[in-house]
Amino acid sequence: MLKRWFQRRRRLSDAQLGREYRVDDVIEQRYEVQQVRRGYMGVVYIAYDRQRRRRVVLKTYQTKYIWDEAAIRRFNAEAELWIRLGSHPNIVCAYDIHTYMGRPHVVAEYVHGGPLRALVGRISPQEAVDYGIQICRGMQHAVERLNLVHRDLKPDNIMISFDGRAKVTDFGLSKVLRPWQTLFDAEPVEMQSRASVRAAFSTSGLGGTLPYMAPELFNGAAASVWSDIYAFGVTLYELFVGRLPFDAQRDDTLIRLIRRAPPPDPRLLAPNTPPDAAAIVMRCLAKRPVERFQSFAELETALQQVREALVGSPFPRESAFDDRDEAEHWKERGLAHMNMGEYKEAIRCFKRTVELDQDQPDGWNLIARCSLQLWLYHEALQAVDEGLRRAVSRTEFAHLYGARGDIFATMQKPVDALAAFDKALSYTPTAPALWRSKGVLLQRLGEMAQAQEYLEKAIQLDPSDAVARRLLGDVLCASGRHKSAANSYAEALKLDPRSVDGWVRYGNCLLHLARLEEAKHAFEKALQIDPESSEARAGLQRVKK
Structure with missing residues (x-):
């Protein structure tokens, strides 16, 4: 009984699994982490890319979500959509998707500047129109390329570079970890308590930010280009006026205003707003989707006409390749x-x-x-x-x-x-990947001592190399050093807890040590990640025997 208790104590717990990078860490000998920022569910690393000699952003989900299978699937799917958007001057570009420590990381463009939010109430009508035109171009590209709906368009998700270029960002990544069902399908919003309404917005697939959500979304309609155009209208309203068209302390009151109340004319609060620009904003904020602009291209054309009336020329069109x-x-x-x-x-x-x-x-x-x-x-x-x-x-x-x-x-x-x-x-x-490759080759040739030396060299150069630690476990296991192998597998799993092979190999090694409870736990973890793993099922059968 006491032995079984100690075995359970030695078992790898979820709290030990997975880690996040810290400032001054170097990811894969390439990305030097300079800043770490965390949101509700995501983690963002601002890093210097040694290979491309530029600053980049790496985005992934926090360690506490590594066992949320549905969330991971949505993250992967929506990250892939962002990658497929390609390059456009008015979209923050996602360059790559890499898997580091068992988690997908989106490597994206770093914008030297800040969010549009910082400029609300501080810019001229012409600047507001210019930013609006650029946002329309980015959104139209997303629609034409992938028929993509942003679902959370607002000043916080639009970056402004130091040279005045507007770039739309966060295409769905802020919501990919939330379930798709909403509370709005079950009962009218007015009947819900303030607490339940707030919960609906923090967990719904509609997601978004309450003041920017279109009226039809509260009636169960799916997010669409028209709901994005409504959110754009709220953003444009803020740029001209310096405040939201609707605001209230209570969520249910705000929802009622969005659904039923007409927005105040921007000229009443900001008399310097051009009349045609005010008309564009009011049309974007129409309660019925069919009364709004039907595309961002149509919206851009209307804003270009306002700009020509203001300064005598349209906003110039840039090359799709920017300065690259x-x-x-x-x-x-x-x-x-x-x-x-x-x-x-x-x-x-x-x-x-x-x-x-x-x-x-x-x-x-x-x-x-x-x-x-x-x-x-x-x-x-x-x-x-x-x-x-x-x-x-x-x-x-x-x-x-x-x-x-x-x-x-x-x-x-x-x-x-x-x-x-x-x-x-x-x-x-000092390239750890080369030492690791050489170690793998020598392992295949049966040169275990040299293979161990080279894999240990790779780990010394990059302590976060989970693959090298797992391969070292293979070498030690083949040499009959099962206790050391188990320790190496355990360290690899702490870095990459979503490795099915890692859990299976760890389980098989524990069987050699007669640590049956731990082996069972390892095979169960492998099946949690991949229910079809035949090796994990075979391992469980061996435990039962």
């Missing part, structure tokens, strides 16, 4: 396809990149990586050779020789693979 060259655009587009497993599409984009910038070795490296995923070994090696002819920096040489090593390893040519990894390490001896 076309080659960079195609590379980012290819990376988006690559990270979603669409390797043929990615190769087409990367080939366009190297056509436009023939001296760029990184494009050839990416072609090689994608070709390897499609088992096109000859094409992959050719791409590496093309990249090596153009490489200049030590990092470029290391990436290309590392790719060559991975290709030879997949082709079952260990001698050539080891030579390539050694060459790569001669350029960047």
Whole structure:
């Protein structure tokens, strides 16, 4: 009995699983974390990208949500939508999706500036019109590209760069962790208590922020372009007037105003508002969706007419590629396809990149990586050779020789693979991924002592490398050192608790140590993540025997 109690005490608890990065951490030897910001459910890292030499934002969900399967599915789906939006001057661009410590991280553009919220009540009518035109362009791009509805358009979700460019951000990411059902389908809003109404807005799939929600949403209608146009109208009202069209201390009172009361004419509160601009705002705030503008393109046209009346010229249209060259655009587009497993599409984009910038070795490296995923070994090696002819920096040489090593390893040519990894390490001896790759190769060759040495080197260089810790567990287990292996697996799971293989291997190792309760818990965790895991089911059967 006492032994079983101690076994339960040693079991990995949920409180031990998963971690978040801190300031000064370096993610995958690439992103230097400079700031950490947390919201209700998400965590945002502002970091410096060593490889691309720019500041970026990494977004993911907090550790406490790692077992919320529905939330994770929605996060992945909506993050993918953001990636697919591509580049546009008036949308905060999402570059990549990477998995770090078992969690998806969206790598997005960092806007040097601040939210539009900080400018409410402090700008001229012309500036309000200019920002409105840019917001319309970003939203119209989202509709045309993906038929995407924002659902939370407001000044807080619009960034203004130092050069005056408006960029829409947070396409659904602020709500992806909330369930889709709403309380509004069950009973009229007026009949709910203030507390239940507030709960509805904090948990509903309609989501959004109460003062910006269109009247029809409270009647159970789905979010649409028209509800986004209503939210835009509230935002535009704030820019001209400096306050919301409707406001109240009680949520139920505010909802009643939004549904039934006519909004005050902006000119009554801000006489300098152009009459045509006031008419545009009032049309956006119409109670019935059919009475509003029917698209952001139509809305932009109306605002352009106001601008021409104010200053005599329309707001200029910018290139879709902004100040980045076309080659960079195609590379980012290819990376988006690559990270979603669409390797043929990615190769087409990367080939366009190297056509436009023939001296760029990184494009050839990416072609090689994608070709390897499609088992096109000859094409992959050719791409590496093309990249090596153009490489200049030590990092470029290391990436290309590392790719060559991975290709030879997949082709079952260990001698050539080891030579390539050694060459790569001669350029960047502190790259943990290269030490890890070399350790894996030596493990396959049965050189366990050397494999352990190289995997430990990878962990020393990057203590957050869960894969290296898991592989080290494999090496120790194969060497009969099950207690040390169990410790290595446990450390890997603390970093990446959503690894099915990690839980299965940990469970099998615990069986060797006759720690049956812990092994059972490990296999159950694997099945919680993947109910179809045959290895986890087999492990549970072994525990019962």
